[in-house]
Amino acid sequence: MEVISKNEILPEDLKLEVQSKNIEKLSYIKKHNLIIKTEVKQLIKRKDNEGGSITAWQLDLDGVPGIVLFEETGLKYEKQMELYVGRQIYVKIIKIIPEPEYVICSRKLALQDLEESLFKKIQAGQIVQGTIHAVGNKFVYVDIGGYVGRISRKDATRSKLPIPLKGLFTVGEKVQVKITNVDYEKKEIGLSIVEATPNPWMTANIQKKDVVVGHITKIITTPNGHNVAFAEIMPGLEAIVTVPAKGFALKPGDKIQARVTKFDPQNKKFRVRLIQKLAK
Incomplete structure (x- = not known):
């Protein structure tokens, strides 16, 4: 369990000088309206006293059980809850039950606080650290201090190879x-992984006569009937073969x-001559 500071775009540990039992420490956290980062241990489903059912995340707050009911998850659909088991989430304590000791928490309130704090500090042009939250077929979802932004493929990678995004990014990876x-009214943030990384045309250490390895990205036919092949030598660097x-x-x-026959980064011209095909 980590206690989070809202003073940074990327939350950091807040060292608490509280020498007391865990339940007293949690009382201190609740009193000072602090946010906790902790792991979802399991998803629990139980019958309630009225014949219905309760679905909740179970947490372990330094030995004290915690729960987050679906209504406090901040999720749209209950079925999404299972995806968070084993992952870290942000929560605020909304109630401490003394007998038996357990804590009722809210992820929704924690995200609202983090989002409010985040929008007060960020501005377009900043580069910050994020964490891969989820990877879909067309988008990568990145968490920056509690706000999850959606990034399209063209803004996620320079690679033109037909590799699924799940083959390029891993949940939990730092980027x-x-x-x-930043749209302050709609509370939306545009993000780009590509723009946060150096342009490979400016950083690649490639010289004429170097031997390189790449993958064919496309083959086009010119008006005079000749086939021209293109190969990606590294993400963002495509050469005529x-x-x-x-x-x-x-x-x-x-x-x-x-073998490299021409590499002109200023004019973005790159040519190589095929030596051989390689086994995949």
């Missing part, structure tokens, strides 16, 4: 993101070894 725009007249049949996805 640098640039805040591209000169192919010997005979003996090679290339298709998108093929892994190749090639």
Whole structure:
């Protein structure tokens, strides 16, 4: 269990000088309206006294059981709760039950506080650290201090290879993101992983005659009937591939070894000559 400070875009540990039992420490946290970062231990479903059911996250707050009812999760659908088991979440304490000792918490209130604090500090152009919250087919979701932003593929990676986003990003992974725009009225933040990373044309250490490895991204046919192949040598760096007249049949996805014949980063011109196809 970590106690969170709202004074930073990325929350950090807040060291509490509280020498007391855990339940007293939790009382201190509640009194001072602090936010806790803790792990969801399991999803529990039980019958209530009126014949209905209760669905909640179970937490362990330094030995004191905690629960977050669905209504306090901040989620739209109850079925989403299972996805958070084993993951860290932000919560605020809303009630402490003395007998038996347990704590009722709210993720929804914690996120509201973090979001309010976040929007007071951020501005377009800032680069901050985020955490991969979820990965879908078309979008990557990144958490920056409690706010989860949606990033499209073109803003998530420079790679043009047909690799699913789940093959490029992992939930829990730390990434640098640039805040591209802030809508203070709608409470929306635009994020980009690509813009937070150096342009490979400016940073790549590639020289003429170097041997490089890449993957064919596309093959186009020119008006005079010639096929031209393109290969991604690294994300954001695509080269035109000169192919010997005979003996090679290339298709998108093929892994190749090639020799650099031209690398002009200022004019973004990159050419390589095929040496051989490689096993994938």
